[in-house]
Amino acid sequence: MNDTAVRLTGLTRRFGPVRAVDGIDLTIASGSTVALLGPNGAGKTTTISLLLGLAPPDAGTVTLLGRPPGEAVRAGQVGAMVQDAGFVPGATVRDLVALARGLYPRPLDTARVLALAGLTDLADRRLDRLSGGETQRARFAFALAGGPDLLVLDEPSAALDVAARQAFWAAIRRYAADGHTVLFSTHHLHEADEYADRVVLLAGGRVVADGSPAQVRAVAGGRTVAFDLADGSVAGLDLLPGVRSVQVRGGRVALTTDDADATVLALAADRGFRGLEVTGVGLEAAFLTLTGTEGNH
Ligand SMILES: Nc1ncnc2c1ncn2[C@@H]1O[C@H](COP(=O)(O)OP(=O)(O)OP(=O)(O)O)[C@@H](O)[C@H]1O
Helix, strand or coil: CCCEEEEEEEEEEEECCEEEEEEEEEEEECCCEEEEECCCCCCHHHHHHHHCCCCCCCEEEEEECCECHHHHHHCCCEEEECCCCCCCCCCEHHHHHHHHHHCCCCCCCHHHHHHHCCCHHHCCCEHHHCCHHHHHHHHHHHHHCCCCCEEEEECCCCCCCHHHHHHHHHHHHHHHHCCCEEEEEECCHHHHHHHCCEEEEEECCEEEEEECHHHHHHHCCCEEEEEECCCCCCCCHHHCCCEEEEEEECCEEEEEECCHHHHHHHHHHHCCCCCCEEEECCHHHHHHHHCCCCCCC
C-alpha cells in the first residue's frame, strides 16, 4: 500500500477576488484520521472538491495514493461523501448500494456496507422517504461501497442527531481501525478533537495550524493554572516561568501558561497554593486565537 494517501502542493483556487484555497501544502500518511477544521468559508469544501478532482485547481497539484485523483477514484481507492449529492427518486437504499458497488472493482459485501452505515433495517426503504440523518447515512454507504483505502467526508455529521452522530463516528472509527485513511471536514471543534489523530486548521484558504489536537491547543497558549488567591497578592505571578497572562476572578487566580509544569513548580517554591486546577485551553479557544477572531464576538 502507498505510504502517502494525500499529497497537495501549492493548491490554489480563486473565485474572482476570493482566494478560496490559497497555496495549500499538505501530506497525509496512509492510515491516519485527519480533520480539516475551519469556520464557514475557510476553504474546506473547495479543498475537498479539488482533492477529489471534481474541480481543477488554478495552481498546484493533487496526488491520491500516488496517482492523479481521477485515476484513484476510478480504481475504487477513494470513497467520498460530499454535500448536496442528489439521489434518484424511487430507488431504495439497497439499490443505491448496488449502484455504488457496481462502480468499483473490489466492492465490500452489501451486508457489510449496510451494517457499517447503520442501514441494515432500512435497506428496502426508498431514498426519498429517509429522514435527514438517514439520508446522510445513505451517502456514507455510497462512499464506503467500493471498500476505499481513502475515505473523504465533507461535514459528514451535518443533519445527524446525537444518537446518529455517535453511531456514525463509531462506524468511522471501525473503518479507520482497519488501516484505512479518513479525511473529514468539520466546524465542530469537539469532533476534530475527539475523532482525529491530526487536525489541520484552515482559515482564509490557508493552513494556520497543523498537528495533534493537543499540539493545536498548545500553539494557542497551552494551559490554564488556577488556584485560590490566599493572601490577595498577585505581585510577581506574571514573572513565573511560562506565564503569559494573569487574571483574577472571584478570589481565584488564573494563569495562562506555555509550560504548566514549570509554572506550578515555581509557584510551589514561591508561595504555595490551594485549590490548584490545571486545564487545557481547549480547541475552541485555540481556534479563535489562531483564526484571529478572538475578541471579535
Ligand atoms: N462556486 C463559487 N463561486 C464563488 N465563490 C465561491 C464558490 N465556492 C466557494 N466560494 C467562496 O470560497 C470561499 C471558501 O468556500 P468553501 O465552501 O470552500 O468554504 P468552507 O470552509 O467549506 O465553508 P463551509 O463551512 O461554510 O462549508 C468562500 O469565501 C466562498 O464564498
